[in-house]
Amino acid sequence: MSVHVIGAGLSGLAAACQLTELGHHVVVFESANFAGGRARSYFDKHLDCRIDNGNHLILSGNISTLSYLHRIGARRSLIGPNEPIFPFCNIENGENWTLRLNQGSFPWWVFFRSRRVPGTGLMHYKALLKLRSAGKAENIASALGGTVNGPLYHKLLKPLAIAALNTMPEKAAAQPLKTVLSETLERGGYASLPRWARLGLSETFIDPALEWLRARGAEIRLGERVTELTPGQATVLAVPPWVAAELLPGLTVPTEFESICNLHFKYSMDPGEAGFWGLIGGLAEWVFVRNGIVSVTISAANRYLEIDTDVIAQRVWAELAKAFSLSPELPLYRVLWEKRATMVTSPAQITRRPGTRTTNPNVVLAGDWTDTGLPATIEGAIRSGNAAAMALIRPTDDTPEPNQPRRV
Template sequence: MARVHVIGAGLAGLSAAVELSGGWQVSLYEAAPQAGGRCRSYFDSALGMTIDNGNHLLLSGNHAALAYANKIGGADKLAGPDEAAFDFCDLARNRRWTLRPNAGKLPWWILVPDRRVPNTAGLDYLALVKLLFAKPDQLLRPFLGTGGIARDLWDPLFVSALNTDPAEASAALAGAIVRETFAEGGAACRPLVAVEGLSAAFVDPALEFLRNRGADVRFGAKLRAIQFAEGRATALDFGEDIVTLAEEDRVVLAVTAPVATALLPGLTAPDEFRAIVNAHFAYPAPKSLPLLTGVIGGASEWLFGFSDRLSVTISAAERFLATPREELAATVWAEVQAVAGFSAPLPAWQIIKEKRATFAATPQQDALRPGVETQWRNVFLAGDWTRTSLPATIEGAIRSGRRAAAAVDVTLSTGF
């Protein structure tokens, strides 16, 4: 039987391996000592608890991610409100509101004042419709404008989704998000959070799933080079171990864009990246605090209220990379208290700065994203940086893995 060698155990690689493990022999290689890539949990000694290396949010319209979670048995680790609801707190103006899209596709919610952003009208939401027709070379800011609704809603939503400032972000990628969520109605917009950690929902069940199906999973296996001959990959060089590829073997390269371009001569891929900063505090969320709160008018952007900690995410966070960690922790903690409505000394904290968290979701970088196939007939690509039509999200990563697996299936089934 053919063997498929999946390089990289982030969500893209795990997704590909899970899809392929039902019909082919699978070997999964990961350079790090653990799986998950940028979407994983770890025990943090400073906090004395397990946290995620970055906070991530799913929406109920993320069908590939939810299908993956269901398949591996991790879906029960996701939690959220029964209906689409996004709580916001404006620190500068001391006001709060909840955005509540209705479940159906007909968006009557924009006509109901207590379901939309205060001091906005239904016509203000037409930006979503216009984004559906955005062209690949168009920037996002002209669609959103610079008025109150941009500040209070569009910027927080799209900066977090694209991890790129709207002034330089791709309108087409933003439109893809709208097409699969808001355009489908509130039933596709319900927020979901991995309340027991990202690994519990997306990583650990996948590894168990693969091992139960006979997959060979290897950690600490860094691919150093790929050998090529006659239009195909012939061997994988892991340093002390070289894996020779049989004619029928296939390779799914599910690594980061910089690693992929180093391994595959001539590969074009995104080469600009944007940062994300996450702040974690060992302080249980007050019972009155929603699981997720958008923060307006501060450094913080989204506050996650977990049972054992409070966590904040800041996207497109280049402006904070040079800020001392202690200073940033104090600033964010003050904002957390204001949003959550309590006063307490700064608890144990952790600041995680990911300088190259995602590719820059600009029109120029989007145009550099490669498809699944490569110039080598037995090598396929997966990763949120490949051409998924989405920005770098969990949904995009898992979708890329599924597409790579489908391409492998075709070539193995047809013999090409």
């Protein structure tokens, strides 16, 4: 079968790889002159080095992501600590701590004060049980109830929720966070090892996939925009939701979006024990250190859209300098805004996420905005691409739901 994959982001590439491995001829169309979408690297002339257009933390429980990297021969391109550790720094008071999970599935780490979130006791972690029973209409803050006033929420669950869902917890749906936690933290440290791209997003997720596909006869057509679907042609539509709605009139898609702001500072900084930190009490949520670049991510960034980018850079660097005893002089920097980075992960918007199949039996959908059960993450994007490929080649079968990963 010949299949057109429209969109060369991670969901489209995942679908293309799945279909190619199963023996189908794939043609990938991408309107931009590069592949990768929101997960790519490029050379920045101002900083005189390669940077990523965003920061992405992978966990060892992201089975679809690891399977994808194994397929294209790039699994060893990830780096991270040997233990499931998550360092945090409170910008406001200088408090530092490290969440230290144990490798096994039984969470004995919660019995040790030195391993858990400061100020928390065993009873605080019952909040995770509240998320398990959250309904579809509940947001994170309401599902957790009185827990939102405690240290576990402010020091761990809130920054985790903002980063994973790219939506403030007061608005974010609880169910996607429940899925994230059930596949990682609740399975123990073996499923929570933090990983990220050693060289860059393109070098890990994109370039090896393009090389893998081309070596197996797939066609990659960059700079070719598809404005209408070919009748009868098997197609994976792996484009942003607003583009999918144009190509498939009547399709229900998310309509509200959140931005992400990433800042890259050219500065050599001690990477610490893990190579990254979670940040509390400042503008940003996470900071990564590698190759002479300090990269900072501000998620759910619509709240800061009115602030000038230079002002944001100055404020963020002042916070970093204070927290990590860095030079107060602002180094060279680049501020990258992704205005429609993800859908708003609210209860109202997740009801607008379409499934993999469409009313056209020849067209299936892929994208982190489809109904994967996960928030809009790399894991969700890849899982949606896999599900789209299987739905296309098995149009009458009960295709496994995309939020059911297979172990590799």
